[in-house]
Amino acid sequence: MTDPISRRSAIGLGLLGVGSLGLGVAGVASSGFRSGPWATTAPGGAAAASWSEPTVLASSGGALTCELTVSETQIDVGGSSARMLAYNGAVPGPTLHLRPGDTLRIHLTNGLEEPTNVHTHGLLVSAEGNGDNPFVSVEPGESFDYEISLPDDHPHGVFWYHPHRHGFVADQLFGGLYGAIVVDEEDWSEGAPRIVVVSDVTLSGGAVAAVSDAERRRGRVGEVVLANGLVAPPLAVSPGRTERLLIVNACASRYLDLGGLAMSVRGVDSGAFIPPRAVDRLVLAPGNRADVLVEGPERPTSLVARAYERGGGGMGMMGAVAPEVDATILRLVPDASAHPSPVAPSRDSPRDLSDAHVDRARTLTFTMGMGRGMTFLIDGLAFDPDRVDHTVELDTVEEWTLVNATMMDHPFHLHIWPMQLVGHEGVDFRDVVDVPAGSSVTVRIAFDRFPGRTVYHCHILDHEDLGMMGVVQAR
Ligand code: C2O
Ligand code: CU
Ligand code: CU
16 A cells, blocks of 8 residues: 655755756656647647636625536637536536535536536535435436535535536536535635646537446546646746645546645645645545645746556456546746735644544445446445445444455545544545555544435546445434
8 A cells, every 4th residue: 555645855845846856847747748639738729728716606604605507518628619517607616615614505406407416525514404415316407405514613625516416426527517615714805725626528529528338437537637627727826935726636537646846735635734745746536635835936837647557457348448648737837926825824634533442343345346237336235325334323433444356446435524544644534545456445434423324435436326335324
């Protein structure tokens, strides 16, 4: 098992970005990195789009009441126009800016010809009723009112939302349905962290390409990587100043093996690293988010995602799929007049469970096999919304060993309750934990305060749709 974050020698923030590493990789990026068919220039030779971020919907007076309307819309993607799926007509959808203690009310309207719903990935909230309930199905033409209450001590951090209607999740997310959620106490009118929602898509004939069964089994990877819906957008930063990026991996299956510049990672998912970890490589599995500081470079430097080996490629039964290629996420462009983003104080992690009494241990095993088509199972079973796979006692701590008995990596996601990695240096809480092929990972979970029924699943969303999901009930 490899630590997803490779440590470099501990260096102060003031030194970040001036090492030879960042510059060396930037040189490689300009000579060879590509992003699917489009590099930093849009088709037709148009200049690359300028930086932009999703619209922000911010709470006030303890609540955010908003509408999210899902529809198929014509979207500009990397200089061409394509039919995609969108929340409120935009890809990504609006960023929801919340404070601990807020109530989030979403009036979701389904303008598609198939069912959908919405899930607030990573929020520590109730999964019951019209809360963050993954069993809700909003039929075509219908609406649903979610009411999601964040506790007063909700962790600060970056979270996200996306559809969660079983059987349609990968198609809808790949189609363009995702948006960021940020929980903190900051007032963004004076300047905000940079939101970087990373996704991937394949376009064909002016629409999102259909995927083959082989691509579903493998977990679809898009040819084009987008940051806030743009191909390799330029972000103006003042040389030597610190820029704060909140990065969301909203890809359906693609792991983001981030590098190309020095990063100081303040946290992943709902966990905080105190002090921040200085790295030159950061792997975000599908669904993971990171709070990262970078330093404005002296010359243009790219944040890149290198092709990531996640196993299964040699399996004949997987069928042929195109190999993944390296991609540029964004380009930091020096500009002395740029305003740096304010850096909010570091947040606390959830309660450290390293020394906690473990009330119960369980093992969950992921398998793949041949049934009618290939099966994707947890503990030998495919998802059944009417079956409870694990019942946990409220306010207990459990230790779960996640066993991957397959030849592919599976990023394991548990709704509502964060998982603390056991045997890792420092305190590391995630809501998506990568379980590499043929290995196991142990986590601890405090099943605190939210009675109810929810799900855990592989966050390669094709695998989730194919059945690699189970139900947990806390009571
Ligand atoms: Cu990001 Cu169950 O999902
Ligand atoms: Cu989730
Ligand atoms: Cu999987």
